[in-house]
Amino acid sequence: MNERSKSPKEVLDSASPRVKKAVNEILKQEQEFQGYKNTASAGKDKEIAQRIRQVIEREYQR
Amino acid sequence: MRILQLKIKNFRQFYGECELNFLSDDTSRITVIHGENGSGKTSLLNAFKWVLYGTTDFDTGNQTILNELALSETAIGSVAELSLELKFEHEGSTYTVHRKQDFKRTSDALEVDAIGKSVPTLHWINEKGGTETAQNPANRINQLIPEQMHSYFFFNGERIEKLANVSASGEIREAIKTLMGLEIIDRASDHLGRLVIKDLRKEASETASSDYRELLEQEAKINTEIDQRKQERETASKSNKGFQTELDAINASYEQIADVKAKAEQRRSLETEKGKIEGELENLSQDRMGLVSQTGALAFLNDTVTSVSNVLEDCRKKGELPYKIRRTFIDDLLHDAKCICGTELQEGSQARSALKGYRDQVTGEDLEAAFTDVVSNLRAMPRERNRLYAQLSIWSAKESDFNKRLKAIAEELDEISSSLGSSDIEDVKRLEERRNELTQLQADERLRIIKAKDAIETLNDDLAKIKKEIDKVQSKSQKEDLARQKLEFAEACKSLIDNLHEALAEETRHHLSSKVNDTFQSILRKDFYAEIDSDYTLRIFKDIPGVGKQPVSEKSTGENQVISLSFIASLVNLAKERNKAKTTFFKGGVYPLIMDSPFGALDREYREKIAQHIPDLADQVIIFASNSQWSKEVDDKCRPFIGKEYSLVYHAPKSKGREEDSDYVKRTEGPEFTKIEEGYLGH
Numbered sequence: 001m002n003e004r005s006k007s008p009k010e011v012l013d014s015a016s017p018r019v020k021k022a023v024n025e026i027l028k029q030e031q032e033f034q035g036y037k038n039t040a041s042a043g044k045d046k047e048i049a050q051r052i053r054q055v056i057e058r059e060y061q062r
Numbered sequence: 063m064r065i066l067q068l069k070i071k072n073f074r075q076f077y078g079e080c081e082l083n084f085l086s087d088d089t090s091r092i093t094v095i096h097g098e099n100g101s102g103k104t105s106l107l108n109a110f111k112w113v114l115y116g117t118t119d120f121d122t123g124n125q126t127i128l129n130e131l132a133l134s135e136t137a138i139g140s141v142a143e144l145s146l147e148l149k150f151e152h153e154g155s156t157y158t159v160h161r162k163q164d165f166k167r168t169s170d171a172l173e174v175d176a177i178g179k180s181v182p183t184l185h186w187i188n189e190k191g192g193t194e195t196a197q198n199p200a201n202r203i204n205q206l207i208p209e210q211m212h213s214y215f216f217f218n219g220e221r222i223e224k225l226a227n228v229s230a231s232g233e234i235r236e237a238i239k240t241l242m243g244l245e246i247i248d249r250a251s252d253h254l255g256r257l258v259i260k261d262l263r264k265e266a267s268e269t270a271s272s273d274y275r276e277l278l279e280q281e282a283k284i285n286t287e288i289d290q291r292k293q294e295r296e297t298a299s300k301s302n303k304g305f306q307t308e309l310d311a312i313n314a315s316y317e318q319i320a321d322v323k324a325k326a327e328q329r330r331s332l333e334t335e336k337g338k339i340e341g342e343l344e345n346l347s348q349d350r351m352g353l354v355s356q357t358g359a360l361a362f363l364n365d366t367v368t369s370v371s372n373v374l375e376d377c378r379k380k381g382e383l384p385y386k387i388r389r390t391f392i393d394d395l396l397h398d399a400k401c402i403c404g405t406e407l408q409e410g411s412q413a414r415s416a417l418k419g420y421r422d423q424v425t426g427e428d429l430e431a432a433f434t435d436v437v438s439n440l441r442a443m444p445r446e447r448n449r450l451y452a453q454l455s456i457w458s459a460k461e462s463d464f465n466k467r468l469k470a471i472a473e474e475l476d477e478i479s480s481s482l483g484s485s486d487i488e489d490v491k492r493l494e495e496r497r498n499e500l501t502q503l504q505a506d507e508r509l510r511i512i513k514a515k516d517a518i519e520t521l522n523d524d525l526a527k528i529k530k531e532i533d534k535v536q537s538k539s540q541k542e543d544l545a546r547q548k549l550e551f552a553e554a555c556k557s558l559i560d561n562l563h564e565a566l567a568e569e570t571r572h573h574l575s576s577k578v579n580d581t582f583q584s585i586l587r588k589d590f591y592a593e594i595d596s597d598y599t600l601r602i603f604k605d606i607p608g609v610g611k612q613p614v615s616e617k618s619t620g621e622n623q624v625i626s627l628s629f630i631a632s633l634v635n636l637a638k639e640r641n642k643a644k645t646t647f648f649k650g651g652v653y654p655l656i657m658d659s660p661f662g663a664l665d666r667e668y669r670e671k672i673a674q675h676i677p678d679l680a681d682q683v684i685i686f687a688s689n690s691q692w693s694k695e696v697d698d699k700c701r702p703f704i705g706k707e708y709s710l711v712y713h714a715p716k717s718k719g720r721e722e723d724s725d726y727v728k729r730t731e732g733p734e735f736t737k738i739e740e741g742y743l744g745h
Contacts, residue, residue, distance in 0.1 A: 008562055008566050011561045016554075019551070019554045023558050023562075026254070026555060026559070027246055027247065027250055030250045030253070046257070048249075048253050049257035049258050049261075052257075053261065053262075056262070056548055056551055060544060060547065
């Protein structure tokens with residue numbers, strides 16, 4: 001589906017609450033890492049990837 | 063953010079300790095710093111950058127930021143200190159950021175080594191009067207005013223005009239990204255795709271049955287290819303922009319050479335027309351594809367339409383369609399138990415049974431309606447077919463005209479290029495050669511972009527097919543099922559993040575574009591429009607009577623500067639709006655505008671127009687201007703809003719023939735330095 005013409009609200013409305021919640025958590029994790037952006041390294045990438053992975057895993061542990 | 067004070071010690075031209083104070087009330091929102099060339103206006107602009115981020119725009123880096131006079135007074139092996147302190151108010155708190163750098167003099171020549179790295183300190187007095195200190199000052203400063211955004215709030219006049227060039231579209235896109243906090247979304251998508259989904263796919267593959275595994279491997283392979291193509295597209299796009307920047311510079315150089323200026327302008331106009339025609343041809347092609355896909359089948363249905371019409375007409379003549387008696391009519395008679403001929407239709411009577419038999423034979427109303435629709439559509443088809451042919455003929459004629467004009471333009475452009483290439487002026491000849499090279503290089507990069515784009519489309523189609531296949535494969539175990547679910551969930555998250563990114567960027571572009579236009583029109587005339595187009599380029603349009611909105615191909619320096627300034631003012635304004643919205647990401651803020659030489663080389667008319675709007679550009683405006691830029695008209699417009707004024711008095715080394723003092727330039731025996739004096743020393 002072409003999302004080009006959709007507004008951010010429409011995009012969010014068309015997503016499932018579960019996905020929306022997970023995305024919100026992922027973005028929060030990324031924001032916490034914002035301070036590191038100028039010193040990005042493979043190690044830091046791995047750390048944030050692990051945190052995102054945990055957000056996904058949590059959805060299937062409940 | 064309101065800037066309150068800047069303290070300077072031994073930074074660039076500024077010897078010893080100097081202090082600048084700033085006001086920002088309604089009638090004192092403008093601070094003007096007057097100074098001649100070389101007196102340190104650009105250094106002051108960089109002082110803001112250095113104290114906040116530890117970097118400057120000087121080509122020589124940080125080695126030369128120490129004042130030479132202070133250095134000359136430092137013994138070899140001793141240490142000289144440079145420091146800056148900026149005090150500002152932000153959302154009720156008063157922040158003080160301090161940055162210091164020590165230098166050790168290493169030789170008789172004024173050479174130094176920086177001792178360690180400069181580290182900022184940041185403390186603030188909060189709304190309740192308590193003092194706080196930042197543990198990670200760089201991070202905190204970046205949250206208050208992102209480094210990527212600073213160049214829009216603290217901007218150099220020389221750069222401003224360049225924002226209106228096509229090659230600046232990347233910068234504009236980046237500004238929008240930062241303003242909306244889209245970098246976080248970008249990174250989330252990257253981390254999900256490049257790391258998390260890749261891992262989950264590997265895991266799902268390990269637990270999967272052979273057919274599912276094979277499909278996952280194919281999917282991974284296609285995804286890798288898509289990433290490669292995207293990378294190729296990105297690289298080609300960057301090279302293309304780089305070439306465009308050089309082309310912009312060459313075009314600007316031509317305009318400085320009187321003998322070829324007219325030809326260069328003619329070429330620019332022809333190239334704009336060429337671009338416009340190519341756009342029209344593309345639109346035509348899209349329209350034709352649309353029409354053919356909707357009604358193209360009519361061209362091949364002539365015989366079928368005739369034969370179906372004949373069959374239906376035959377049915378109509380025979381009375382089979384539509385049937386003469388309607389079912390509802392018979393139902394009504396049965397309900398009344400009396401025929402129109404007067405026969406009683408008692409339950410169980412022969413007459414009633416006969417009528418019921420008729421009712422079962424008649425067609426339903428749906429079929430009748432369908433019959434009517436089909437007949438009326440069939441009647442319309444020959445007319446629609448003629449309309450299709452007529453429209454296609456009109457477009458073909460238009461296309462042919464466009465192609466003829468394109469051919470003529472190509473010939474004219476060739477002529478101009480060959481005339482400039484064989485010019486007697488060596489500079490022109492050299493510029494033209496390079497221009498031709500760049501045009502060819504740009505064409506190659508564009509081809510790469512198109513090829514990569516086509517390949518991505520094909521790969522995406524393949525990916526969609528694989529995904530359908532994956533959906534059909536049943537999980538063979540609980541473990542496999544769980545791994546699949548996690549993978550699909552992560553993919554759904556990435557898809558939402560990508561769509562959100564695109565929607566937010568588009569929404570901001572539209573919003574900002576409308577703000578740019580409002581400011582642009584308030585400075586310039588109402589029949590001129592400004593917008594940020596879908597490629598993130600600042601464009602100007604004008605109304606031409608009888609033709610409508612048309613792009614302005616040859617933007618003057620003044621128009622370029624007005625549209626760029628409108629863009630920056632709109633960014634400041636949007637940041638203020640976002641501050642009120644209190645969003646999750648970059649929360650915006652009220653920012654000042656600090657402008658070095660905002661009037662550039664503008665003529666009087668534009669200078670006056672811009673000056674009139676300066677007080678409205680931001681809540682606090684700090685202007686660095688030379689005397690030649692600070693004309694009487696500018697002074698008249700800004701004077702009612704000026705709160706503080708400073709003059710930079712430049713102490714320049716004496717040289718032969720240059721020994722006279724003036725208000726702004728004093729001659730000295732030693733190294734150069736600048737003193738800051740409060741007030742305006744006048745012209």
